[in-house]
Amino acid sequence: ARFFAVEEPLPQSKKILKAFAAECLPAARFGDYAQALMDLGATVCTPRSPRCPLCPWSKGCLAREKGVEEALPVRQKMAKKPRRKAFLFVLSDKNGRILMQKRPDKGLLAGMMGLPVTPLNDSKPLAWDEALRYAPVLRKGWRLLDKVVHHTFTHFELELRVAVASTDRTDRKVASKVEGIWIARHDVPAQALPTVMRKALKTALEWQED
Ligand code: SF4
Known part of the structure; x- marks a missing residue:
């Protein structure tokens, strides 16, 4: 050039x-x-x-x-990516296991293991009380953490708020209700989680350890 x-x-x-x-x-x-x-x-x-x-x-x-x-060389300025907001839910049982879900077969992060989350690429941000519709099992008892998880996808920037809760119930029914699976804490690293989910889970676990 x-x-x-x-x-x-x-x-x-x-x-x-x-x-x-x-x-x-x-x-x-x-x-x-x-x-x-x-x-x-x-x-x-x-x-x-x-x-x-x-x-x-x-x-x-x-x-x-x-x-x-x-x-020179001149580079075209990249268009700013749209910003999206979502909520992710980390539910632990009394044995410290974490509820995970397989993502739907279509759409973003299709078919991957993940955590319950509101739609990731929704242009209309949900309010917290609307987001609770997507929370697994519990409608109450969620604690919304202050720390925001940032992640860049190809077409948008995501701001993810992480909510944590624990339940005394350990039965399979809880998981099957949301097509989820309880994963023991020591098995979490072996899960093929997408990076955004790993970041969110790390935030939740750090908060729990504090
Ligand atoms: S810009 Fe300068 S350094 Fe580059 S090719 Fe031309 S003369 Fe050489």
Whole structure:
């Protein structure tokens, strides 16, 4: 982009850049050429503050000639991701086991093991009393933790509030009611939980240990 002073932003300029790159290919010793380019990019024509006076290509470089080497390559500004909010529920039984659920087969984190949670990608944030509709088993006795868990998905940023509660009931009925499964605390690390669930669970367990 600098050598040919391509001012069109990336990624749209990729096609032009590829064409210029093809033009510059030597007739032989491609490996040495590629290595030399990488060395130049790592030591002289660095992403920030290129060291043009030391550059063996400075004579033919159009960016240098125009004085725009610091401004190139241009990257298109990324659109800000929408922000979503959700609530996640960590229910423990009297033996310290944690209620987990397999996620639905469709949608975000499909089919993965998880914790009961309100819809993750809902553009309309739920109020806490509405979120309780998604709470497993208990409607009362939940404690909403202050710490907010942040997670970035490909298309949105998630702010997750974690609620914790415990129940005296250990029977299978509790779990089957919400298609859940009680997992012993020492078996939790072995579960293939998505990162966002791990972060939320860590927040809950740290709070319980305090
Ligand atoms: S002269 Fe400067 S901008 Fe041009 S290739 Fe060399 S280091 Fe990069």
